[in-house]
Amino acid sequence: MLLSGLASAAAATVVAIPGIGYLAAAACRKLKDQVDWVNLGPVDEFPENETRLKTFVNPLGQPWDGITANTGVYVRYLGRQSFEHQFQVFAINCTHLGCPVEWFPQSGLFMCPCHGGVYYANGDHASGPPPRGLYHCEWRVNSANQLEIQAPHLPTLQRTLRADQPVRG
């Protein structure tokens, strides 16, 4: 009786440890700790005060992601301020429910096809249901004068692309 109890408990343990370990690892696969910087090209490719959709293959994906690893961001070059290049880089995802916003240069607005969220050129919320402005990506200009951004994960309200950004605003 005791022996069979001990034997089944031991069996359950040796099966459960790797099983639970695998499931936990697969279920809660952590975002990579190191930061991947993506090169978006030379700064002069971005005309001042204009917004461009820039696409790249997201390094945060898996090798078998195919075209779903393609990622788009909207880049707006604000010119130089005190000799430093100034950019705004927005994730394509609407802050309401993540649908892809489309840029309309004529009216200077981003519009979302799902529930009608609208944003201004600077990413601020203009109208519709979104609770905040577009998500900003971290960017930098490297020594070769090229724009780089931190590879964006799927941004959500509680996990934006910038640590210093307020959740609502």
Next chain:
Amino acid sequence: MFKRIYDWIDFRLGIRETFMPMLRHPVPREIAGPLGWWYVFGSASLTLFLIQILTGIGLALTYVPSADQAYESLLYLNYQQPWGWFLRSLHYWSSSAMVVLVLVHMTQVFLHGSYKYPRELTWLVGVLLLLCTLGMAFTGQVLRWDPDAYWGVGVGASMAGRVPEAGPTIVDLLLGGAIIGGDTLSRFFALHVFVIPGALMFFLAIHLWLILKRGISAPPKAGARVDPATYDSEYERDTHEHGVPFNAEPILKDIIFSALVVIAVVGIAAVAGPKGPSAPPDPTLPGANPRPDWPFLWLFALLALSPPSAETVIMLILPVALILALLAVPLISNRGERAPSRRPVAVLLVIFIYTTLGALTHLGHTAPWSPVMTAWSSDPIPTELIASKERTLSPLQLQGAVVFQNKQCRNCHSLDSIGGKRGPDLTHVGQRMTTDQLIDQVSNGTPGGGNMPAYGKQISPAEMTALVDFLTQLVPLGAAPARTPTQDVP
């Protein structure tokens, strides 16, 4: 010869001994009559589920659950694999019919009070089966790996991301990675093919077992109240003395109805063809206009229409509350009248719920809140608003019409009901608003971040003058333009 083989097997397996009493179990006499037609929806849902299993296995022989090849394998199924298009079509239409029949079955059980004592648990497990069915519908939509599928996952993740504290963790669980990609598809495939069907079959076995153990409820009679103290002995007496065996007439009705449903679904599948995939799941493709499949259109509409301040509550609390309410039904009322004629609240509830769902689904289908992204470039201004015998526009007004198109006003505003529906139709705006009001509206938008964005910074003074000059003359022929009471009559 065959009989001897069968007897040989049956003696060892005990098929007759085990299953014949199940098939022959007595059911209330009325089910042999015309009232028995109320009882066919559950078995028809089961028949469609069997079709889903068979077509699903068939599709899994070809479908590649990998983000870089799923789309191509769907195209292969549609266009190259013999009968592949039909299998995909049948799988889709049969799933739609299954959602419909599960809802009809549930509504019938609710209206007839069949969930009352002693069948409360049958209802509870039935609610779980409904959730599994909807879970299959959503995960199945994701496997279609087109922009609707891709952005559908995005919407699901964005909703989950709003859960306080746990949000980001749930998003990780859903996506399996930092972005929607191969990991996401793999886990939705595992859910759709192993986890949810497994759960569904488990609950289904319990559901059927409960039906056998507690018997099929008799059609409700007004005045015949359910009393747990006496119900069992009365039911036992009625079915054993006057009942009919299930495998006589009742099962024939089930078979006939299921057969009609299958023929109808196969017919629709053959004529309508498979759904999608609409385009490759490239997240950078412009012009994506994601829409969920019809079982979720009501939710899509609700998310567009709920006020932003209450939105997170509606998104997170409402689904849980709805499920809890469904589960609570037999716990709240498990005795008393069963006849719909004596249960007006139940009938009104059904009417209310289906009216609401129907209205929301219709709205979700038309989506009047969505800007028509191509209206500005594809819907020209109706000719009669620009040039007709009675109306001649000045060059400035014509310039204004061009500004109106170029600034994407048409995406939200229609002229002659062509264009977006998010904002009001502007065919006769000149009759409602004066020059000053229009300038204010266009430059400042709706105050407080309302429906209309402020155009002040994206429109030059010259463009504004032209635009407003065009808009103010948009009045019905012969009608006077709007004016403020303090204004002199021109």
